[in-house]
Amino acid sequence: MFQFGFFDEPKKEEKKPVLKLIPTSLVKLSHSAVYPKDVQHIPVNIKQGVQLKKRKFSNKESLLQEISDSSLKDAVSDVDVRNDVYEGGFKIWESTIDMCQLLIEKMSNELVGKRVLDLGCGHGFVNITALKLGCEHAVFQDLNADVLKVMTAANLGLNDVLPETTSLVAGDWRSPGLLNMLLNAGVQQSTKFDFIFTCETIYREDCYESLCKVLENCLSRKGFCFVGGKRFYFGVGGSMDSFVKYVKNRNLFNVEVVWSLNEGVSRDIIKLTWKS
Numbered sequence: 001m002f003q004f005g006f007f008d009e010p011k012k013e014e015k016k017p018v019l020k021l022i023p024t025s026l027v028k029l030s031h032s033a034v035y036p037k038d039v040q041h042i043p044v045n046i047k048q049g050v051q052l053k054k055r056k057f058s059n060k061e062s063l064l065q066e067i068s069d070s071s072l073k074d075a076v077s078d079v080d081v082r083n084d085v086y087e088g089g090f091k092i093w094e095s096t097i098d099m100c101q102l103l104i105e106k107m108s109n110e111l112v113g114k115r116v117l118d119l120g121c122g123h124g125f126v127n128i129t130a131l132k133l134g135c136e137h138a139v140f141q142d143l144n145a146d147v148l149k150v151m152t153a154a155n156l157g158l159n160d161v162l163p164e165t166t167s168l169v170a171g172d173w174r175s176p177g178l179l180n181m182l183l184n185a186g187v188q189q190s191t192k193f194d195f196i197f198t199c200e201t202i203y204r205e206d207c208y209e210s211l212c213k214v215l216e217n218c219l220s221r222k223g224f225c226f227v228g229g230k231r232f233y234f235g236v237g238g239s240m241d242s243f244v245k246y247v248k249n250r251n252l253f254n255v256e257v258v259w260s261l262n263e264g265v266s267r268d269i270i271k272l273t274w275k276s
């Protein structure tokens with residue numbers, strides 16, 4: 001039978017670039033990380049009459065000097081976000097403030113004695129607020145160990161949080177070891193979370209699956225998960241709508257919008273609870 005030559009050619013296997021995931025680690029809190037010498041800070045208004053302190057660097061150079069991971073240092077020196085290397089943890093994003101306000105205004109009694117997790121915590125303000133409202137143990141997770149060591153840890157000290165009520169876990173949501181590390185952080189045996197918070201982490205659709213898998217594996221059956229984010233992330237593709245659609249398709253959680261801002265940079269906070 002006549003065939004054009006190209007039908008017979010063996011197919012070349014498409015090679016996907018191998019993604020090097022940032023390794024998972026439990027960040028040990030040294031005294032000097034929580035109470036760095038000569039640390040400067042600025043107050044951040046959470047709501048009227050409530051401020052939290054955030055560590056301030058006089059310039060980018062002094063921040064870069066404290067970063068030990070060379071690829072992170074390289075990314076921080078010239079961009080806001082570099083996919084899979086640096087995802088913006090050195091900055092406070094708007095939804096973090098929204099979430100802190102929601103906790104103070106609507107959830108002050110519900111957090112007492114609870115175990116909470118903030119995924120992609122950055123500065124750590126959400127968990128710091130939860131601790132101030134009486135939660136028992138807070139696990140702070142960020143992609144970059146340096147964000148946790150340089151920024152989150154110092155913010156604990158600045159805001160008079162007792163380090164022993166916290167655990168700091170670095171690593172990628174896709175890392176195989178991350179779940180165990182989160183579930184075992186600060187407890188004798190693996191324990192799921194009463195509350196999970198995550199702010200400004202839905203800006204890329206390709207992160208939805210790994211983020212949802214962490215939520216599904218870490219939230220206790222009676223727990224609540226709160227996701228804060230912008231309605232649209234221009235230029236990067238994620239949006240609150242597409243995330244809600246994604247979660248609904250997985251058919252595991254009920255989704256309820258619990259807070260919205262309709263003017264300026266419009267944002268929402270949604271609450272996820274297990275379907276029975």
Ligand SMILES: C[S@@+](CC[C@H](N)C(=O)[O-])C[C@H]1O[C@@H](n2cnc3c(N)ncnc32)[C@H](O)[C@@H]1O
Nearest residue numbers: 087088089092093096120122143172173199200
């Ligand atoms: C835009 S920042 C938001 C930081 C903070 N939640 C806020 O609202 O200020 C996104 C955060 O999500 C985390 N993140 C993004 N992708 C991640 C991934 N694949 N694995 C682990 N953490 C990730 C980063 O560590 C980063 O701190």
